């Protein structure tokens with residue numbers, strides 16, 4: 001395996017924090033570019049990892065940091081627009097800047113984290129993802145695009161988020177209850193990128209990354225509720241009410257749900273071309289992970305199930 005110097009944008013978050021140790025375990029040297037190095041100081045701790053505060057929207061800064069790298073991983077992404085951080089700026093504009101900086105600095109290899117269904121449907125999120133992918137594909141770089149479905153794992157925005165909401169809400173109105181998703185384990189996503197980094201045959205390829213199970217949103221929320229033993233009412237909402245809820249929730253601090261999130265949910269997050277299989281990765285199941293994500297010891301649960309089977 002050839003050791004690479006890799007610059008990562010957006011590598012201080014949920015996926016990046018798992019990706020960095022995976023890459024350094026292969027011997028690669030990683031430089032993380034962050035808007036605020038101090039906030040993620042612990043990420044820079046470790047052999048072969050450095051973190052720099054950088055305004056990645058400044059072409060000269062970007063050029064300076066990626067000059068001399070063997071590869072760039074672009075994983076900055078947002079689910080909601082806020083202030084000047086529009087989908088256009090963060091997804092499309094930043095991708096354009098990264099491509100230009102790579103070309104100017106003579107860096108040929110670009111890995112780009114996108115999203116399943118990029119370019120489909122009517123949401124600004126998915127549309128801007130599609131535009132960013134088009135820029136990458138039309139560049140002269142050696143690119144690889146990763147398109148994950150919703151990602152699960154400790155601290156995720158899926159199980160952890162619904163678990164927190166169920167803790168506080170006696171009744172949970174649920175928009176798009178029948179929306180389908182095939183959640184993918186964060187470790188499998190990280191492994192996919194690591195293999196992409198190490199395997200030149202992934203150049204000019206797009207990998208859909210999705211898990212082996214398809215869930216409807218309401219079944220997932222019910223499973224989280226039941227695993228916790230919470231007595232909560234989950235109210236499936238027709239689309240007209242779901243839209244209304246989104247238009248109100250966008251003004252709640254933290255923007256828990258927005259009209260654009262609603263529009264993204266109109267497209268099922270299930271894939272068609274199994275990128276994990278193509279990369280030789282056997283994916284993990286959300287149902288196996290649920291107890292662990294909810295803080296229940298898996299071993300005990302299995303023992304309990306075995307005991308209860310013996311009793312019946």
Ligand SMILES: NC(=O)c1ccc[n+]([C@@H]2O[C@H](COP(=O)([O-])OP(=O)(O)OC[C@H]3O[C@@H](n4cnc5c(N)ncnc54)[C@H](OP(=O)(O)O)[C@@H]3O)[C@@H](O)[C@H]2O)c1
Nearest residue numbers: 010012013014015016034035075076077085113115150151
């Ligand atoms: N998690 C999922 O379920 C999922 C599913 C599909 C696709 N994805 C995509 O996969 C990528 C990684 O996901 P993630 O869950 O690890 O994301 P994350 O935890 O939100 O981390 C993304 C990082 O991007 C940086 N960032 C955020 N907003 C930014 C902005 N406006 N300008 C510049 N940098 C910004 C932040 O780093 P600093 O604060 O250090 O600057 C943050 O740590 C993202 O592109 C995401 O959209 C995620």
